[in-house]
Amino acid sequence: MNKLLTAIAAACVFSAPAWAAEQTVTLAVPGMTCGVCPITVHKALTAVPGVEKVSVNEMKKDAVVTFDNAKTNVKTLIKATADAGYPSTVVQ
Incomplete structure (x- = not known):
């Protein structure tokens, strides 16, 4: 039983x-x-695997993107x- 619990714990950690x-x-x-640009x-951005949240602001001309860095970059x-059709750069 002890070996089984150890094996399960190890599997959880490594998976x-x-x-x-x-x-x-x-x-x-x-x-x-x-007005259509922010929608596009x-x-x-939401089509990229790993993207969790996107907020686009037409007035500021920016997009704030929350993503899983193990799935995208x-x-x-x-x-x-x-x-x-909308080239972008990182805001520092």
């Missing part, structure tokens, strides 16, 4: 991603000039907006 962490990045998206940017998010 979860050890280095996964939620991250948030703000992307400047200067090309948003109309939002759709492009900032480079992929920037590529998603560029592929949708």
Whole structure:
């Protein structure tokens, strides 16, 4: 019984991603000039696997993205907006 519990505990520890962490990045998206632009940017970012939350602000021309860094990265998010026709950069 003791060996079984040890094996189950070890399986739980090693099956979860050890280095996964939620991250948030703000992307400047200067090309948003109309009411449809934020919708397009939002759709492009939410389609990226690992993205958990997206908030696009047309007035500020930015997008705040919360994502799982074990599933995606900032480079992929920037590529998603560029592929949708809205090049973006990280706000420092």
